[in-house]
Amino acid sequence: MSFLERQLEDPVRFKRVKLWFHVGLVVVIAAEIVLPRVFHGGDHHFSFESWPAWGSLYGLLSCVAIIVLSKLIGKASLMRPEDYYDD
Amino acid sequence: MIEWIHPGLTLILGAWVLPLLRGRIQRVAMIALPAAAVVACFLMTPGTYGVVSFLGQELVFGRVDSLSLIFSYVFSIMALLGMIYALHVKEDSQHVASLVYAGGALGVTFAGDFLTLYIFWELLAISSALLILLRRERSAVQAGFRYLLFHVFGGLLLLAGIVLHWEQTGSIAFGDMGAFSGSLSWGLILAAFLLNAAVPPLGAWLPDAYPEATVTGAIFMTAFTTKSAVYVLIRGFAGTELLVWLGAAMAIYGVVYAVLENDARRLLAYHIISQVGYMVCGVGIGTALAINGATAHAFAHILYKALLFMGAGAVLQMTGVRKLSDMGGLYKTMPVTLGLYMIGGFAISAVPLFSGFVSKSMVISAAGEEHLPVIFLMLTLASAGTFLHTGLKLPYYMFFGKDSGLRAKEPPLNMLVAMGLAASACILIGLLPGLLYQHLPNAVDYIPYTLAHVTSTLGMLAFTALGFFLLLKRLDPERTVSLDTDWFYRRGLTRLLNLILKPLACLEYGYIGEIYELVIRRPVLGAASLFQRFDSRVVDSVLVGVGHSTRSLSQHLKIVESGHTQHYGLIMAAGILALLAFLMLAL
Numbered sequence: 001m002s003f004l005e006r007q008l009e010d011p012v013r014f015k016r017v018k019l020w021f022h023v024g025l026v027v028v029i030a031a032e033i034v035l036p037r038v039f040h041g042g043d044h045h046f047s048f049e050s051w052p053a054w055g056s057l058y059g060l061l062s063c064v065a066i067i068v069l070s071k072l073i074g075k076a077s078l079m080r081p082e083d084y085y086d087d
Numbered sequence: 088m089i090e091w092i093h094p095g096l097t098l099i100l101g102a103w104v105l106p107l108l109r110g111r112i113q114r115v116a117m118i119a120l121p122a123a124a125v126v127a128c129f130l131m132t133p134g135t136y137g138v139v140s141f142l143g144q145e146l147v148f149g150r151v152d153s154l155s156l157i158f159s160y161v162f163s164i165m166a167l168l169g170m171i172y173a174l175h176v177k178e179d180s181q182h183v184a185s186l187v188y189a190g191g192a193l194g195v196t197f198a199g200d201f202l203t204l205y206i207f208w209e210l211l212a213i214s215s216a217l218l219i220l221l222r223r224e225r226s227a228v229q230a231g232f233r234y235l236l237f238h239v240f241g242g243l244l245l246l247a248g249i250v251l252h253w254e255q256t257g258s259i260a261f262g263d264m265g266a267f268s269g270s271l272s273w274g275l276i277l278a279a280f281l282l283n284a285a286v287p288p289l290g291a292w293l294p295d296a297y298p299e300a301t302v303t304g305a306i307f308m309t310a311f312t313t314k315s316a317v318y319v320l321i322r323g324f325a326g327t328e329l330l331v332w333l334g335a336a337m338a339i340y341g342v343v344y345a346v347l348e349n350d351a352r353r354l355l356a357y358h359i360i361s362q363v364g365y366m367v368c369g370v371g372i373g374t375a376l377a378i379n380g381a382t383a384h385a386f387a388h389i390l391y392k393a394l395l396f397m398g399a400g401a402v403l404q405m406t407g408v409r410k411l412s413d414m415g416g417l418y419k420t421m422p423v424t425l426g427l428y429m430i431g432g433f434a435i436s437a438v439p440l441f442s443g444f445v446s447k448s449m450v451i452s453a454a455g456e457e458h459l460p461v462i463f464l465m466l467t468l469a470s471a472g473t474f475l476h477t478g479l480k481l482p483y484y485m486f487f488g489k490d491s492g493l494r495a496k497e498p499p500l501n502m503l504v505a506m507g508l509a510a511s512a513c514i515l516i517g518l519l520p521g522l523l524y525q526h527l528p529n530a531v532d533y534i535p536y537t538l539a540h541v542t543s544t545l546g547m548l549a550f551t552a553l554g555f556f557l558l559l560k561r562l563d564p565e566r567t568v569s570l571d572t573d574w575f576y577r578r579g580l581t582r583l584l585n586l587i588l589k590p591l592a593c594l595e596y597g598y599i600g601e602i603y604e605l606v607i608r609r610p611v612l613g614a615a616s617l618f619q620r621f622d623s624r625v626v627d628s629v630l631v632g633v634g635h636s637t638r639s640l641s642q643h644l645k646i647v648e649s650g651h652t653q654h655y656g657l658i659m660a661a662g663i664l665a666l667l668a669f670l671m672l673a674l
Contacts, residue, residue, distance in 0.1 A: 005419055008487070021556075025549050032546040036539040044539070045455025046463065055543030056550040058464075062471035063554030067561055070346035079347055079567040085577060 029056045091136035091149050094124040094163060095193030095207070102186035106179040114174055117182060121166035121189065128159040128193075135199065144259050147199025154382065154528040158196045158318045161386045162189060164512075165310040165393060172397055172505035173303035181221050185307045188214035192311035196318055201249040201259045204319070208245060208283075211312055212238035218304030219296050230299035233573070237292045241282035248275030264323040277324055283316035284367060285360050286333050287340050291573035293360060294344070298352035298409070302400040305352060309359060309396050310389045317366045317385050321528075326373025334368025335465040337361065342472030344571070349410050349564040351399045351485060355392070358477055361469055362388050362435065368466065369450040372457055375529035380449030382527055387442035387516055391434035394509040395477060398428030401502055402485060405495035411481070411564040416490030423497050425486045427506040432482060434513035436474035439544060442516035445523070445535040448544075452533065471551045478548075479555045480562055 007013050033052045044050050051057075101120045108116055133156070136149030166189035173185065191214060194207030212235065219231035251272035253259050267273040278289070285293040297308050324330065341361025348354040362384070369381030401424050402417060403409055418425050430441070437443040447470065454462040497503065516523050524531040555562070647658075 002419070002422065004422065021552075025553055028542075028545050028549040032542040035542050039538055045452070045458070046460055048460075049539075049543070053546060056546030058467060059471050059547030060550035060554050062468040062547075063475050063551040064558065066342055066468070066472045066475060067346060067554070067558050070343040071561060073343065074347040074567075074569060078344075078569045078571075079565070080570060082349075082566045082568055084568050 029053050032056055091131075092127055093137060093148055093194070093197065094127040094159065095190040095197065096148075097127065098124055098166065098186045098190030098193065099210070102183045102190070105182050105186070117170045117174060118167070120186060121163060121170050124163040124189075124193065125160075125167055128156070128163045131156060131159070137197075141202070144202070145200065146203050147260075148194075148203055149197050150199030151197065152528075153526065154318070154321065155196050157382055157386060157526045157528070158314070159193055160526065161389050162192045162196060162311065162314075165189070165307075165389050168390075168393060168505050168509055169303070169306045169310070171508070172306055172400075172502050174501040175499045176301075176303050178221065181218065181301060181304060184214045184217035184221065185304060188218065188307050188311055192315045195315045199261060201252065201261045204261055205242070205245060205249060208279075209242050211283075211315065212242060215304075215308055215312060218308060219300045221304065222299060222301045224299075227299040230296050233576070234292055234296040237576075238283075241279050241289075244275050244282065245279035248272045248277075248279060251275065261319075261323065263325065265326065268327070277327070280316050280319050280324065281333070281367075283312055284320060284363055285313050285316075286337055286363075286367060287360070288572040290337070290360055291571040294348075294353050294356040294571065295573045297356040297359070298350050302404045305400060306393050306396050309355075309392045313359060313363050314366075314385045314389055317363060317370065317381060320367065320370045321378060321381060325370055325378055327371055330367050330371025331459070331462060332371070334364045334366070334371055335462045335469075336364070337367065338364030338466055338469035339472070340364070342469050342476065344569055345472070345476040345480075346562070347565075347567065347569045349412055349566060349568075351402065351409060351411055351414070351481060352396065354411070354476060354481055355395050355399055358395075358435065358473060359392060361473060362392065364469065365447055365450045365466060368462065369453060372450075372453050372459070372462075374453055374457065376449060376456060376533060377453035379524075379527040379529050379531055379533070380446065380451075380453050383446035383449055383523055384443075386523060387434065387446040387513070390509050390512045390516075391431045391442060394431035394506055394513065395428065395435065397502065397506045397509065398424055398431060399481075399485070401498035401506070402495070404502075405498055406493050408491075408493065410566070411484040412566055414485045414491055414493065415488035416486075417493060417495060418486040420494050421486070421497055423503060424506070425482065427503070427510045428486075429478075429482060430510040430513055432478040434517065436478040436548060437470060437544060438474075438478075438548060439536070439541050440514070440517045442513045442523075444517055444544065445520035446516075448535050448540060449533055467547070471547055474548050474551050475555055479552060483555075483559075484564055 007017050032055055048054060098120055101116075101123075105113060105116055105120075131151050133152050134149075135147060136151065137147065139146045139148065166186065169185060169189070170182070173182065176182070188211060191207045191210035195204055195211065198204040198207060216231050216235040216238070219227055219234055249259065249272075251270075252267070255267075255270070255272060264273050264276065282289040282292075284290075293313070297305055300308055320330070338361050341357045341359070341364065344357040345354050345361070348357060366381040366384050366388070369377040369384065371377075402414065402421070405421070406414070406417070408414055434441040434443045437447045451463060451466050451470070454466060520535055524533070
């Protein structure tokens, strides 16, 4: 059994992977809020870019918006059965 | 000494040697040809080469400057990687088509005039169509013909534009078209370029055709057609405002369709459209930074997109499965493919230290510098969508997810080597962006690795991942196809015909028939009966009369023909006497 398989298939280990993912999220969002303010790093083009955790929030918002809106558009008009174009 | 060797022509002509070779020698030639093209491109110095006089015009086969050079580098490198990936394929025609295709892209890159451009442009269409047709399945052949017809249409737009432009300006030199903005020739040429760049609504040919191509042919297709179109757009249409909005819209359009898509390679094809959107947008913004961004992104994109298609192609080849809903659990038996694919996934998602991060951000920053907040937000949103699909959804359902029971082995070594080389390039450009920046057409004053940029990108990616796992159930691939603008020529035309059939029939029987009766049938019939009467009365009685008189004349003459010799002698003697009497009277 490979390393990856052990991490994913053992429920105890998988729980640990999930935990580390959430820890990672906290670290990333904290870094985004704190670091550019402590060390001056990079200029902004728009005021909204300097809002705290702008990147993280916009990323989450984009992801949810893309999934929900695309599925809505798809269900409402674009999606057809797999054999739609078959003769 | 030969002044200049055209690397494109080298590939186009050299390709025809391959079918004459066998075994190891053929494989060496398959690598040597594109390798020679790479060397030729990297040794080239700026200048104008290969000028030929034709119809009083100058055909320029070799316009070499910083812009054509960087595109030639990546096109030739891509030809080499593609040939390594295809090394195990035992079908000569595929290799010939691939090399001619790559040569066509190099020909477009170095073309300095419209006629040369047009020749190589058509060569691109024909050779790439072969890469679809050669998969030989029914769906592939149908898609191949649709692809060819659509590109022939594009070629005709281009030709019409070129002829008008030639007539108006008296020149076929290909340069910035800004001065002719708004003219018909400008519009036709722009439309032809946008068609090849797969800009909606002219772009549905791409997701229709690419997933139908052969496993190895698709790798070539991801690189050349759309990116040579980006090159000619930069050359001719930099700063055209329309392109800013088209580009940003197409970046999102590709992402929306990718949510709905179930076919692995078609999902990646929609992401080509999305990524080319960034380049088209950069061309439209047109500043030095934006043009650098479009160029750098084309360079990086060709390498990571090829890598992604190689990964999906490897899975297709080893499992025979193309739908995400039928895959899953492959990480257990294809870990190397997974690892290499993920490098491509990180590169396209613009993860720091990978190539997309240093190229895509140039375009987004250019939108920021020009104070285009809506464009900036659209491109950033599409960026999250890219990671969502190519970095998360596709690998999740292909390699992890519900175990499909498929236990495919790793692909052949040559495929892994090609993927490894492409992956190394993605990481190298990400680690050392200066390697790429020094070849860009404009001087670069841009630093991708600032603290704010890195932390906000990481935040965006991490929380996109969170959104993905939260909404995972909603993303499960569904067994559907999505309607795109190709519907109009695949189904719409048939529908249109069915729709107009009934009114057409009514019109035919109700009006056209009546009018025909009145205008044509009746006069013709009337005239005919008139002629008939003339015929029966005049012509017939004349003939009958002639017959009658002939008969009565013969009745009278019959008396003379008695059959007795003494009658004839008597008549002769009477004749002679009459003659003598006549002579005597006359004298």
